[in-house]
Amino acid sequence: MELERAILERRSVRQFSDRPVERPVLEELLEAAVWAPSGGNCQPWAFVCVTDPAVVKKICTVTPGIFQVPKALICVCSDAIKGRSISGPMGEMIQCYNCGMAAQNIMLRAYDQGLGSCVIASFNGTALRVLLELPEHIVPRLLLVVGYPTRQPAPPPRNMDVIFWDKYGKEDGQ
Numbered sequence: 001m002e003l004e005r006a007i008l009e010r011r012s013v014r015q016f017s018d019r020p021v022e023r024p025v026l027e028e029l030l031e032a033a034v035w036a037p038s039g040g041n042c043q044p045w046a047f048v049c050v051t052d053p054a055v056v057k058k059i060c061t062v063t064p065g066i067f068q069v070p071k072a073l074i075c076v077c078s079d080a081i082k083g084r085s086i087s088g089p090m091g092e093m094i095q096c097y098n099c100g101m102a103a104q105n106i107m108l109r110a111y112d113q114g115l116g117s118c119v120i121a122s123f124n125g126t127a128l129r130v131l132l133e134l135p136e137h138i139v140p141r142l143l144l145v146v147g148y149p150t151r152q153p154a155p156p157p158r159n160m161d162v163i164f165w166d167k168y169g170k171e172d173g174q
């Protein structure tokens with residue numbers, strides 16, 4: 001698939017068919033994740049892919065941001081030990097950037113594979129930590145729901161008046 005198509009047509013998918021997501025397909029998504037850029041290439045992350053229906057269901061019951069139980073979930077976490085070279089508030093921010101970039105790679109690859117996905121930031125970190133047995137240094141940053149879509153959602157509008165040239169406030173041609 002062309003990159004331009006993937007970027008423009010990827011949508012947040014929240015409703016999925018009953019078709020399970022095959023393991024090799026999930027492996028492709030996880031491979032895309034680890035090829036994301038990270039600060040200093042220290043790759044301070046961990047990805048927990050959940051396909052056990054019972055665990056997926058439990059996670060959904062404690063996650064207000066999920067509307068329909070998906071076939072698979074990927075919990076994108078930062079690893080405080082691998083990322084310890086960048087400490088303080090700046091380090092916290094960079095951990096989030098790293099995870100965001102990995103999540104975008106997963107979503108684009110998912111779309112490329114005919115899958116739908118959606119980032120979920122509205123989750124209960126404490127409950128997730130228990131359900132996924134995350135150790136202290138593994139911090140859940142984002143959840144991704146993954147599955148085969150029942151339909152392609154309409155694109156929510158985008159604002160183009162956020163683009164400036166040379167200085168803030170200067171639009172093209174001014």
Ligand SMILES: Cc1cc2nc3c(=O)[nH]c(=O)nc-3n(C[C@H](O)[C@H](O)[C@H](O)COP(=O)(O)O)c2cc1C
Pocket residue numbers: 010011012013014064065066067118119120121122123155156
């Ligand atoms: C940081 C972040 C957090 C989000 N959290 C949620 C969420 O908790 N639940 C949800 O259904 N969608 C969530 N979304 C998806 C957005 O609602 C979606 O990306 C936005 O409406 C644009 O739609 P599109 O992705 O189809 O272009 C989140 C997206 C981002 C980037």
